[in-house]
């Protein structure tokens with residue numbers, strides 16, 4: 001994306017959205033994953049709220065992490081990777097002034113986009129039962145506060161509605177329309193399930209729609225091409241790599257205990273050379289040898 005390097009993160013995100021239909025957005029739980037995603041050709045990356053809670057704090061996705069917890073992970077990722085980063089800001093961490101601060105802190109940390117949802121502060125994963133949502137009016141105020149606070153007009157503010165599970169399609173569409181009228185740049189239609197649902201969102205709204213293709217949830221693992229045909233502009237894979245990393249780590253830990261060595265699982269590991277390649281390790285080492293290590297022989 002070197003031709004877009006002069007752009008703000010938000011403008012980069014919008015350029016990626018225009019250039020890819022749909023835009024695939026992959027979860028990168030840490031800086032190194034972000035570097036791998038970029039070098040493998042991805043155009044946009046994501047920091048999952050559930051992921052920050054689970055991976056960085058060992059907590060469930062129940063609204064227990066704070067703004068600062070998430071900002072710390074955003075900063076690590078944006079320092080290492082210049083792909084546009086979308087961040088899950090849950091419910092925005094408070095009232096209008098808190099949400100405004102959240103948006104400003106996200107911009108300063110180098111995020112390109114956020115999504116803010118209409119669940120109550122004591123939120124749950126969108127694919128779990130018994131979610132509770134705030135009134136449409138309260139969510140409209142959240143969006144107004146967010147939009148008003150951004151300093152870069154290209155910073156992308158997406159409204160996520162969790163209403164489908166509680167209130168059904170018609171109500172969820174009505175909410176989504178109100179959120180767009182309040183200034184939302186896109187709609188995250190959480191936990192909808194069928195072609196009919198995605199098409200209904202895409203047809204009712206003239207902003208980009210995001211499909212959350214998270215595993216072991218309520219949504220089938222629809223293909224990106226198919227979702228694009230149904231009108232989705234973005235396809236999110238929030239925790240896919242994280243789940244795979246966990247499974248690999250589990251196997252390694254078990255094998256070391258069981259076998260007394262790790263020989264049986266070495267093929268499941270990234271090699272030292274591949275690790276170094278993604279890091280650009282050899283460039284650092286060369287610099288060390290050619291520049292900084294000169295003095296030691298004198």
Ligand SMILES: C[C@](O)(C(=O)O)[C@H](CC(=O)O)C(=O)O
Pocket residue numbers: 048049050051061088124125126127212214215217238239
């Ligand atoms: C997208 C999401 O908000 C997240 O935090 O990654 C989660 C994903 C998941 O739990 O599978 C959600 O859909 O609520």
Ligand SMILES: [Mg+2]
Pocket residue numbers: 048049050061088090
């Ligand atoms: Mg989340």
